[in-house]
Structures are given as C-alpha cells and as structure tokens.
Amino acid sequence: MQNDIAIKEKFENDEKVAAIMEDASITAQVKYSLFNHKSTRAMKTSVSTIDRGVVIGCVAKSDAVKSLVGKLAKDIRGAIPTCFWFQTFWFQA
Structure with a gap:
C-alpha cells in the first residue's frame, strides 16, 4: 500500500483568517462573560475586537x-482591553 498524501503550501491569507x-472568539468570550455575570447581564453593551x-x-x-466590566474583559485569555466607553447615569429616588 502506498500513501501519496501531499501537503500543499501555506496560503498567504492563513494568518489573516x-x-x-x-x-x-475573544469578542464572543467577552460578551458571554458579561451576559453570565448577574451585575452586567441586563446591560446593553457593544463589544468589538481588533487585533486582540x-x-x-x-x-x-x-x-x-x-x-467590573473592565475586570471581566481583562480575564479573557488573549484579550487586550484597550478602550472602554461608558455613559454613566444615576437614578433619583
């Protein structure tokens, strides 16, 4: 039996993909972490990741x-939290 499996060259776009x-993956993990925590579950957040x-x-x-949001983002492996944009509001009783 002869096995003629050839490995092709690496594509140029492999690293980009x-x-x-x-x-x-990092974006999904941050969103999941925010959703799973009881204090941040109901928050409307936008999360994006560019070059980690x-x-x-x-x-x-x-x-x-x-x-807490900053800590949750920093805890994700591979993530580099770079910018947080918050709008703070206060409730009056």
Missing part, C-alpha cells in the same frame, strides 16, 4: 460596574 477568527484589542461601550450605573 486566523487573526479574524481569534478576534471573533477589546473595545467595550455600555451604559453603566456606577463606577463599580465600570470596574
């Missing part, structure tokens, strides 16, 4: 929530 997939740099935008109720 891998980087895009990595960014998508995570950009998060949300409306936060307090500085503690801002800190």
Whole structure:
C-alpha cells in the first residue's frame, strides 16, 4: 500500500483568517462573560475586537460596574482591553 498524501503550501491569507477568527472568539468570550455575570447581564453593551484589542461601550450605573466590566474583559485569555466607553447615569429616588 502506498500513501501519496501531499501537503500543499501555506496560503498567504492563513494568518489573516486566523487573526479574524481569534478576534471573533475573544469578542464572543467577552460578551458571554458579561451576559453570565448577574451585575452586567441586563446591560446593553457593544463589544468589538481588533487585533486582540477589546473595545467595550455600555451604559453603566456606577463606577463599580465600570470596574467590573473592565475586570471581566481583562480575564479573557488573549484579550487586550484597550478602550472602554461608558455613559454613566444615576437614578433619583
């Protein structure tokens, strides 16, 4: 029995596709982490990742929530939290 399996050369776009997939994976992990935490579950957030740099935008109720969102993003392996955009609002009783 003769096995004639040939390995083709690597495509030029392989690294670009891998980087895009990595960014998508990081975005999904950050969104999942925010959704899973009881304090950030109901927040409307936007998460995007470019070259492993995570950009998060949300409306936060307090500085503690801002800190929590940043910590959750930093805990994702491979993520580099670069920019957080928060709009803070306060409730009056």
